[in-house]
Amino acid sequence: MDELESLNGADEKLWLFGKEDIENSPSREKNIQSSTERRIIASCARFILEVGAALEVPQLTRCAAIKLMQRFYLMESMSRHSPPAVASACLFVACKVQECVKRLRDVIYWSIKIKTRSEQFPRGEDLLEESSRFQAEKKLVLLKERDVLRVLNFDYDVDLPFKYIIQLVKLYGTSAEQQKDLIQYAWNFVNDSLLTSIHMEYKEMDIATAALHLAMLYSNHELKKVPETGKPWYTHYSIDPKTMVEICNRMLEHYDVEV
Incomplete structure (x- = not known):
């Protein structure tokens, strides 16, 4: 099926929010300022685009992942759910839904690599699959994947312009x-x-x-x-x-x- 046509937005109206919903998001209710919330959302979107590009994920799948992430944070607070982990989980889910499946270890690898590019790991310890950091990241992303599926009620229909x-x-x-x-x-x-x-x-x-x-x-x-x-x-x-x-x-x- 053509990728554009596979992004079925039949139930998209169920995921439209009013300005009041956005201004009173769960993160705002936890005293996260609107400017901070907007900055984090934008940062997560860029992160998804960058990790997805490294994984050679199609653009439309990356965009679908961004929408899933935005929906999630209109239902849950950033104070409870690590934004980078949620972003990685949404990309992982979007890849499954859009039938461009990527291995979890590859998603974890590039997530860590992009998050830590300003840090110095001369021997690459952070990227070894058996390392404690890699395993901790894997555990967290799998946990956030379950959270995303639960919060979005297994509804992955995403429409794009x-x-x-x-x-x-x-x-x-x-x-x-x-x-x-x-x-x-x-x-x-x-x-x-x-x-x-x-x-x-x-x-x-x-x-x-x-x-x-x-x-x-x-x-x-x-x-x-x-x-x-x-x-x-x-x-x-x-x-x-x-x-x-x-x-x-x-x-x-x-x-x-x-x-």
């Missing part, structure tokens, strides 16, 4: 060069947005539409109108224009600009 971006560009794009540019710009905006809580708050098809709107602004490309109705292309998924602008501005927060 990428397939919607491709569909919109193919439907309303013009030249092949324009389509390539728009997809690249939109994917870049989506990748950056995975460091935030946007994907916990909005439907992925709405995020895709917003990312493509930004892609048009920054690439100076235009998409065609809907042939049957003459309406703008962004009406394809019936998104409220205000919601689209809201998502765009959320995406651009890191760049300190607005649309």
